[in-house]
Amino acid sequence: MSSNILKLYEKVRDDLKFLTASDVRTKIIIVLNGGSKNLSDLKEETNLNSSTILHGMSQLEEKNLILKQSGGYSLSQTGKIVALNLINLIKASTSLGELEKILLMHEIEVIPNYLLENIGSLNNAVVVESTPTDVMKPHTVHAELVSRSKEVKYISSVLLPQKIESFDELLEKGSLQLMLTEDVLEKWIEIKGRETLKKELLEKDFKLWKIENAKMSFTVADNFFALGLFSTDGMYDLNKYLISEDEEAIKWGNRLFDHYLKQAEEVKL
Incomplete structure (x- = not known):
């Protein structure tokens, strides 16, 4: 079982790094999970400037994770799946600090x-x-x-x-x-x-x-x-x-x- 997971990891490790190595991309994905946003919305919710957001958006578009439609941006179907898993990982990591008191030992x-x-x-x-x-x-x-x-x-x-x-x-x-x-x-x-x-x-x-x-x-x-x-x-x-x-x-x-x-x-x- 572990050998199969390691093989899978080798296939997707660059994608995992892409998703987690950038605060900008992560914040954009999380915000867009709440629905379609324009650039002004994204600036307000991420506290990032326009050029930083647009650079991150360009990278996400290349990976087919977001869509640009009539002045707004939204997650693609693939992007929605990625967002849900990313949010779940964030929640789990947040939980473990308190949960460790009862899960550990x-x-x-x-x-x-x-x-x-x-x-x-x-x-x-x-x-x-x-x-x-x-x-x-x-x-x-x-x-x-x-x-x-x-x-x-x-x-x-x-x-x-x-x-x-x-x-x-x-x-x-x-x-x-x-x-x-x-x-x-x-x-x-x-x-x-x-x-x-x-x-x-x-x-x-x-x-x-x-x-x-x-x-x-x-x-x-x-x-x-x-x-x-x-x-x-x-x-x-x-x-x-x-x-x-x-x-x-x-x-x-x-x-x-x-x-x-x-x-x-x-x-x-």
Whole structure:
């Protein structure tokens, strides 16, 4: 696999350098991704002078990445694809500074590769950490967000009792989808009571699944996304939650939930 990618790199390395080695070309591509612009628009949005922009435009035209039409400039079809990938790379690079707090030394294999490739969707996420004076801070923040939610989807391979109370309150006004590993499910039933859970499944907007392998505590709701991971030593990290209220992060979270839903078995008590 790596040898094939290296061969591909040899073919496109000059194109990659062309796209990333010039601030001018990069800024023009990003601005034009927002729609057709004239020279005045480009000057205002890039803070570059006319001659610099026109030189960059000429280079991009030679690569068939932009089109000149009736005094305006726009991306070609190829240019649009390049712009989307370039923007995604920028977002991913921006995200990694904050995400490193939770991704480094944690088990990220639970996130499928196609979602790791789109990690830029989490560029506005923050890591909420425990402090010496507030060790429960990540879970308090999570509970507060759940209290404002109307719809929650939750995956977990760890039992966090405080979640049970939060979700009980949610079910009085909203919908809940739980996906739990077998041992966590058994403990959840023990705490809640089988008959109580059965009644909620029948009477509330509530669905319950069993999943074999999902080493995380993960929530995606209508108003936020949250992710807790296991450390590489095999222990769940209670002290960190990656949280975002950004719409793009919520969409990313729904894709992660759907990924595991395909592997889950619905529970009928």
